Amino acid sequence: MKTLIIALGGNALIRLGEEGTVGQMLDNLRAPIRQIAELSKDYQVVITHGNGPMVGSLLLQQEAALHVVKMPLQILVAETQGQIGFMIESTLDEELMKIGLDEEKLFLTILTYVKVDPEDPAFKNPTKPIGPAYPVRTQLGQVKTTKGWRRVVPSPKPKKIYQWREIKKLMELGSWIVIACGGGGIPVIKEEKRLYGVEAVIDKDLASSKLAEQIGADILLIATDVEKVALNYGKPAQNDLERLSISEAKKYLEEGQFPAGSMGPKIQAVINFLETGGKKAIITSIEKIKEALEGKAGTQIILDK
């Protein structure tokens, strides 16, 4: 069976306008997870996911509580891996039961930490806004965004997913579904024989692509809130793409067609994946995962002929 990595965007958990109760998140997970349960008949599946609103909420809670010990960002990322991993697993458990695969399939969440380079330029130039937005500046390290003043943290590149061996081994065993790389993974720096967590966030699509490379996955599917990658997105001349070659993707990326905060890293992730041995890459919406794999939806990103 082919190995398929499905990266779930934030809308798999919280839809626009929702506050993000547990009930809402579990409801939202139903659509993508139902498809994934079905797909597990034909593919070895690894599920990865974001954690933006959840890690923001944990930060907000920490800031509000005066008399508790503050945990650094990497620990909060680990917490969201537990929180979201459990929600995905329990939904998956139910969907596998419904199609009678619950006895056959084994599944688990792999807490994932990811090596980053302390010399990564991102540490000198933090750009990723996280956590709550304030109407005025409340502390150092905040920048003004459209939502208000927010803390920004570095977003270094993932160099190595430490748990790749465990994930590869489970894929080889043949009946496992794995949840990994939550929130892009817990960023750590390695010095000699010590590991140090660092306050940063890793892009979950770039982490998924690195994992795909390390375990030799066949297919990377990035599920987000649009069905297709588009040129001139949101403009009258918007052009949805069914196919996109790597050379076109690079050209459009350079031209600024894909913004840094949204489609940009997804395009970069699929380019990285295809250039390091990946066979098939797809970007589509969380509703169309199965159709897109059948070639009936989404944008298929392909190697140049």
Next chain:
Amino acid sequence: MKTLIIALGGNALIRLGEEGTVGQMLDNLRAPIRQIAELSKDYQVVITHGNGPMVGSLLLQQEAALHVVKMPLQILVAETQGQIGFMIESTLDEELMKIGLDEEKLFLTILTYVKVDPEDPAFKNPTKPIGPAYPVRTQLGQVKTTKGWRRVVPSPKPKKIYQWREIKKLMELGSWIVIACGGGGIPVIKEEKRLYGVEAVIDKDLASSKLAEQIGADILLIATDVEKVALNYGKPAQNDLERLSISEAKKYLEEGQFPAGSMGPKIQAVINFLETGGKKAIITSIEKIKEALEGKAGTQIILDK
């Protein structure tokens, strides 16, 4: 190799008088995890652990933050499984590197949910204090404790560890170290093909014992803050025990020698384990794990002749 379950008590993370910073927790983990890394040469190890202060801290933060969505207790338990699992794993990673086993061993944290019975009498009689203590009563469902008014939640019995199949499979593979049942596991109720998390906490020693039974573990070692089980604990006539038979254990438990909040569930856990096929059970301190396994420390609980 024999399968060994080591249940780490709260003092593996936070010592008396500490506030529980990440640095303190990682330092405290060093002693037990170093021994466990060594033991992984000779045993298949499953590590389980508590989460009391951490889940309390998450509750306190939630209560302090007015404008965030509140997560139910079972989700906070899942968060602590991520948080503590990562701290245990990164420490284990370092200790395996130091003894040159990092290439050979695979390890991961298994988010664990545990079936409880909705008819469990604990739901009608919540007894487990969690979270912050207040000088006055601040909400319904609080009871007065020696520390102040605290919320109490039910502590139902673990009926089944859902992830037992995954854990057993990994143990069979031979080179895996698994972290599981954090905080006693995430309590869930199953109805038809749906799983519902419930606001409760499961005793981590009872959960470890249930897991031991389900995977057919050989040895259960409970690591806590005293080296030996004692009769008349804290009194002039305190009598530390090197050996304790099941029939004696039951008798002393009935006599009230082992308080419900501390040694009681540990004794019950080892009784359950030995009566369901377990071969060897030990209670000792986190410093003496290795010595106790060699029979040089701790209390060995044994089947009656």
